[in-house]
Amino acid sequence: MESEFSVGEILPNERDLAARFGVARATLRQALEQLELEGRLQRRRGVGTTVAPPRVGVAVGTEQHAWPGSADDVWQPADCTLAVPPATVAQALESGRDDAVHTVRRSRVTHGQPVAAELLYVPRESVPGLTAIDAPSGPARARAVLRELQHLELEGQESAVELGSARAGEAKELDRLPGAPVLVVTTRYIAEGRAAALSVATYRADTCRLTFGDTGGVVVHQDPERRAS
Amino acid sequence: MESEFSVGEILPNERDLAARFGVARATLRQALEQLELEGRLQRRRGVGTTVAPPRVGVAVGTEQHAWPGSADDVWQPADCTLAVPPATVAQALESGRDDAVHTVRRSRVTHGQPVAAELLYVPRESVPGLTAIDAPSGPARARAVLRELQHLELEGQESAVELGSARAGEAKELDRLPGAPVLVVTTRYIAEGRAAALSVATYRADTCRLTFGDTGGVVVHQDPERRAS
DNA sequence: CAGTGGTCTAGACCACACG
DNA sequence: GTGTGGTCTAGACCACTGA
Incomplete structure (x- = not known):
């Protein structure tokens, strides 16, 4: 996922991403959570998910x-x-x-x-x-x-x-x-x-x-x- | 939960705990994950969940x-x-x-x-x-x-x-x-x-x-x- | 082998941001 | 109001531990 999206800034929403990868949304969210923990993504409710700047x-x-x-x-x-x-x-x-x-x-x-x-x-x-x-x-x-x-x-x-x-x-x-x-x-x-x-x-x-x-x-x-x- | 179980060492399993609190197991697990993140619990697959010693x-x-x-x-x-x-x-x-x-x-x-x-x-x-x-x-x-x-x-x-x-x-x-x-x-x-x-x-x-x-x-x-x- | 935590699904609803 | 991420459910199966 990183290599695919790092060029851009904003990621598709979780429902679309889950569909694209053929997994349930809960599973997709688990992956996003880990990436957020590592400081690679930023997620804001009501807004969306973006690629995070360096810490x-x-x-x-x-x-x-x-x-x-x-x-x-x-x-x-x-x-x-x-x-x-x-x-x-x-x-x-x-x-x-x-x-x-x-x-x-x-x-x-x-x-x-x-x-x-x-x-x-x-x-x-x-x-x-x-x-x-x-x-x-x-x-x-x-x-x-x-x-x-x-x-x-x-x-x-x-x-x-x-x-x-x-x-x-x-x-x-x-x-x-x-x-x-x-x-x-x-x-x-x-x-x-x-x-x-x-x-x-x-x-x-x-x-x-x-x-x-x-x-x-x-x-x-x-x-x-x-x-x- | 902490005050209830801190005296003992081993917690009931997740299915029992979820039933006791009247929530789904996934929800119960989310709470346990946070407590584990804070270093209060230790969980080992195949074994069980215990109250963690101080870090x-x-x-x-x-x-x-x-x-x-x-x-x-x-x-x-x-x-x-x-x-x-x-x-x-x-x-x-x-x-x-x-x-x-x-x-x-x-x-x-x-x-x-x-x-x-x-x-x-x-x-x-x-x-x-x-x-x-x-x-x-x-x-x-x-x-x-x-x-x-x-x-x-x-x-x-x-x-x-x-x-x-x-x-x-x-x-x-x-x-x-x-x-x-x-x-x-x-x-x-x-x-x-x-x-x-x-x-x-x-x-x-x-x-x-x-x-x-x-x-x-x-x-x-x-x-x-x-x-x- | 039985029992535990770990993963996954498909769906529902909630809280929030923004036009 | 619409679209987003956040929470929750009920259930299934997997991976591992230890008797």
């Missing part, structure tokens, strides 16, 4: 450690609340199970397309200078928390990547349907010998290639395609 | 650069051939389109389970000391290539992670069915100002959490579970 490389790890909210940060703060985090987050932060932490929501946009949604958990101990009157909520408060974070000296950070599926909220933010495959990047920021913040970022798996640059500057464009079996 | 964290990036095949390397060389690589690999290596390169196959095993399969492409210029009589093929030759690689001074490395699906060969090596979701880690090793080697490693997405440690030593066990929407 965009998004940098998620730099050789220089930097707090979220630094000058060159690509994330856009959206909101901030004070809430008790999920148990797993509390554990990673080594905070009490019922301690409320600042929860910053941010989003990341590339080429006009949303690529990631993030939840950043910041224990209150990490931002002692934050005054209640700064801002009650909203983007202003998110920026205030990030600003206070810069005062700590960052000692290190560690990240993990795993496969997940988009929750309803994330799905809407990423312009996908719930259950869509996502790459979840969890990053622990270390300062003063403890976890000073925890970021859980959800990237669209269909359009993103996460890069962990390590050579300092040399950017390489590389097709995600792999050897045929 | 294992596998380190794929270290703060110290190191060549493949270093003393502490966790990969096991399996084979080595001299072949013309796929076009995309040749491009990343900045080698001619028709230049044959050493192609080392390696596998990675953790806790007795295969977690990744790798193809390591090494241009002949990167291992000038390799003599033809060293070993014609097989693991011995793979080790010879890796040994010669150590002679170069590694200047940096850059990695990218993206979602893919297992080819037939990879699937067998990873003990999965073709099409299973995998995390593809592409790493370029830089020496003497050029790409001296390219690694394409395929990790099982269902069982692996890829860690990019950056703090040097502190290992943290962390549940992959995320906030409920």
